[in-house]
Amino acid sequence: MKTPVKAVGLLSGGLDSTIAAAMLMRQGIEIQGLTFYTGFCVVEHNRRTKTRKRKKPVHNEALQAGAMLNVPIEMVDISGPDYLKVLTDPKYGYGSAVNPCIDCRIFMFIRAKEYMKEIGAQFIFTGEVLGQRPMSQRKQPMDIIERDADMEGLLLRPLSAKLLPPTVAEQKGWVDRAQLEDISGRSRQAQMRLANEYGIEDYPSPAGGCCFLTDKNFGRRILDFFEYRGKENLTMDDVMLLKMGRHFRLTPDVKVVIGREEGENKFMERYTSGRWKLETCDVTGPTTLVEGDPTEENLRLVAGMTARYAGVTDFSSARSTCWYNGEERVLETTPVDDAMLEAWRI
Numbered sequence: 184m185k186t187p188v189k190a191v192g193l194l195s196g197g198l199d200s201t202i203a204a205a206m207l208m209r210q211g212i213e214i215q216g217l218t219f220y221t222g223f224c225v226v227e228h229n230r231r232t233k234t235r236k237r238k239k240p241v242h243n244e245a246l247q248a249g250a251m252l253n254v255p256i257e258m259v260d261i262s263g264p265d266y267l268k269v270l271t272d273p274k275y276g277y278g279s280a281v282n283p284c285i286d287c288r289i290f291m292f293i294r295a296k297e298y299m300k301e302i303g304a305q306f307i308f309t310g311e312v313l314g315q316r317p318m319s320q321r322k323q324p325m326d327i328i329e330r331d332a333d334m335e336g337l338l339l340r341p342l343s344a345k346l347l348p349p350t351v352a353e354q355k356g357w358v359d360r361a362q363l364e365d366i367s368g369r370s371r372q373a374q375m376r377l378a379n380e381y382g383i384e385d386y387p388s389p390a391g392g393c394c395f396l397t398d399k400n401f402g403r404r405i406l407d408f409f410e411y412r413g414k415e416n417l418t419m420d421d422v423m424l425l426k427m428g429r430h431f432r433l434t435p436d437v438k439v440v441i442g443r444e445e446g447e448n449k450f451m452e453r454y455t456s457g458r459w460k461l462e463t464c465d466v467t468g469p470t471t472l473v474e475g476d477p478t479e480e481n482l483r484l485v486a487g488m489t490a491r492y493a494g495v496t497d498f499s500s501a502r503s504t505c506w507y508n509g510e511e512r513v514l515e516t517t518p519v520d521d522a523m524l525e526a527w528r529i
């Protein structure tokens with residue numbers, strides 16, 4: 184019996200990569216799914232930290248797509264110092280926020296190629312669509328990504344294949360190019376038709392942002408860190424905290440993070456080492472962390488910010504407990520008003 188040709192598919196769980204896998208499976212290709220955890224995935228972050236009541240539980244979308252297609256999925260954690268260098272020093276710069284998409288894709292494809300060799304697969308495919316994303320899915324950046332990741336000819340994009348040069352998989356006849364697609368641009372109509380054809384029903388909304396790095400609010404927090412702490416000092420612990428809560432800069436030396444909901448408050452407890460922690464005394468409220476070197480006056484303001492987010496409406500007084508390095512004390516203050524909060528918000 185002929186050994187089936189095997190391909191590694193970068194599956195995000197989104198509609199495009201799910202269709203790409205289904206197209207190749209119909210051609211008899213054996214698929215091994217691969218998904219990367221960068222530390223900046225919105226869904227995965229929410230799954231791990233949030234406790235807000237939801238209509239539906241949050242699942243990992245790649246695993247869900249794998250289960251639907253009956254395809255195994257390898258999850259690889261690439262978060263860490265090497266990936267952070269992609270963020271702090273991207274060779275090809277950022278997109279509209281702090282998204283280093285070209286460098287990020289190169290980083291991922293280098294690892295995907297290693298994995299392809301490790302499992303004895305013959306090529307790699309993605310659900311990328313020519314012209315769908317401004318930074319990484321135009322022809323020129325696609326060529327740069329393939330070249331820098333040393334992927335030339337090995338990377339098949341079934342949804343746009345007929346608009347791109349034939350890859351090794353097509354040249355060797357493993358995949359019939361005639362059965363691939365020529366989709367380009369941001370319209371989703373062709374994908375909807377294909378989803379119907381392949382019986383793909385449950386897929387995440389394409390409008391939902393999937394990566395913190397494309398979020399402009401998150402981008403402001405990262406750039407604030409670069410400016411006041413230095414990009415060379417960024418760690419995954421910092422990233423974790425940057426993804427949580429409301430962020431305010433009081434002075435060049437003092438930054439405040441205030442939890443937005445119970446799950447975040449609990450998660451922030453892990454990051455109290457070397458930081459001040461505040462909570463309101465008399466009412467339930469958020470967990471607040473202070474980074475840097477706050478003065479007594481700064482701490483009083485932070486206690487007022489914490490009271491404000493605890494919903495304290497009595498502007499005459501509010502009490503917050505403050506902890507630092509095992510020491511505990513109570514601060515009397517008044518809740519700060521919204522105009523002050525907005526002036527400090529990052």
Ligand code: SF4
Binds near residue numbers: 284394397
């Ligand atoms: S959006 Fe850009 S930076 Fe984020 S994971 Fe995708 S390619 Fe990487």
